[in-house]
Amino acid sequence: MAGITITGIGKRFGATVVLRDVSLTVEPGEFVALVGPSGCGKTTLMRIIAGIETADSGDITIGGRAVTRLPPAERDVAMVFQSYALYPHLTVRENIAVPLAMRRLSAVQRLPVLGGLLPGARARRRAIASEVERAAAPLGLAPLLDRRPMELSGGQRQRVALARAIVRRPAAFLMDEPLSNLDAALRVQTRREIVEIHRAAGVATLYVTHDQAEALTMADKVAVMMDGALLQISSPEAIYADPASLQVATFIGSPRINMLAATADAEGRVDVAGLPVGLRAQAHSALTLALRPEALRLAQEGLPVIAEHLEFLGDGLLLHARHAPDGAAVIARLEPEAREKVQPGAALRLGFAPERALLFGADGKRVAARADARLVTA
């Protein structure tokens, strides 16, 4: 069975630690998105898996084979590069055929004219040609096979890169921000196509992106990486609703999660600026209460805020406001009908269900909380 397992990968460039003890498993047929801000080490990790970069420590297994010390070609992975990295001097057909030709034809058989005359070469070439066409057709590349990359649009180049990756049926796909050079409309479309390709091929896929929306929409499992360490690996739902740390909570989700300073008294009652919020946790003097914008709603009781600015989204409203006691920025996602009730400068109250609030300790780690009997909101 094919899959990717990496254990304890460490890497430093000079004095800078890029990866610290990273372990991750991509099960066969699974789509894992590796997401993190720019410079967090995710691309380096991918290059290490591909064999382009070497790790200082750790082990890599692909498809059940230990590949840590193997060169890229022998790892049986295909990679889609951010820049696509197509061969500019070859046609689309030749580009897609390269991985097959390099594996199946001997050096002599690959020679332009003479190679075709050798016994066996012609049959193999024919097999390669038909496989190239079979890989190109579902991506809509059939009419473009004889063009060169220069003559293609960004989206078409992207498909050629995908076709070149799938044509050889590798044990694993690696994709390094493959959508970042496409415009917004094309990105949404290609997002779906990549997921479909993955589903059809059923191959373990590791997908690197800095776009948390891409990660949440495409992946079976999301791995959040920051400063060279994996912070959390969970399903998209769990990453969003149940983040393990404040870093993950703030990175995932747009607009950003709201954060308010909170404390828990000796009995464990949590309050924000003196207002009990209906949660109990272990006594802590410095807590952070985090709330997704859609967890907040206008209410009679709740957090006192001053409205500042409204954004109309079509299906809803984003209310940008300040928390009255300490001036912290708060964003709430409201129903469109709330527009009439909310004027900039108005004093409002925002309520929430306690079970939707997340509590984090001073170290940024999640703190267990349970709903108190009494709710803050009506």
Place this chain on the structure above:
Amino acid sequence: MTARIAVLALLGALVLMPYLWMVAASLKPVSEIFRASLSLWPEHFAAAENYGKVLARVPVLHYLWNGVVVCGGILVFQLLFAVPAGYALAKLRFPGRGLAFGAVMLGLLVPPHVPALPLYVAASGLGLLDSYTALIAPFTISVFAIFLFRQFFGALPDDLLHAARLDGMGEWSIVWRVVLPNAWPAATAFAIFSVVSHWNDLFWPLIVVQGHAHATPALGVLYFRSEEAGDDFGAMMAAAVLMTLPLVLAFLLAQRRFVEGIATTGLKG
């Protein structure tokens, strides 16, 4: 715009003039060449006479063939050595890379005449004088070519090479199947400079060649002058036209690539 064209046309005419004069002189009888009045167009055509003399007295085709063998041999080996070397210096990490590149830069500083004597002694000691090997071997490693290719290859995206490695290519395949095809402008520009300079080179052939057997075109013109022509300038110009003709034809055929190569490499002759 018109002023610019006028200036360019004037400069072009200035550069072209000696060549046109040579062609014109090769068509004239001697009496007309030494006339006081200037005229490009001959009154009496002596082309058959002049060219006939050259073709009859010296083995012109043989000289040209020698030129093709020597220039072709030099170019093939220069590319064979310089392309992988340039690739290694531009894209691979290995201990001593800085030192190797420093040595290449140092090599650029040495004029070709300096090692002529030791090379002659070596060729003589090996019994290679008056052979194609003696004409080709000293030029097979061109530090200029290594430098040029190293600079050009440096601009190739690393991801392209990574992709090639993932696709199963070894370094050798990468050099010839990915790097060189994408460096055509540099290779063409270098090929033309190399061929022109070795086709026209007189210094080294004069040192290692004796007799007609391995004489290059430039040496052939010299032989013709000293042995046959005396002051027969018409015939001498005819010899010069014949020896430069292949280069002119090659340039006309490859003009577009040549200009493209110079434009993209920033290389000027």
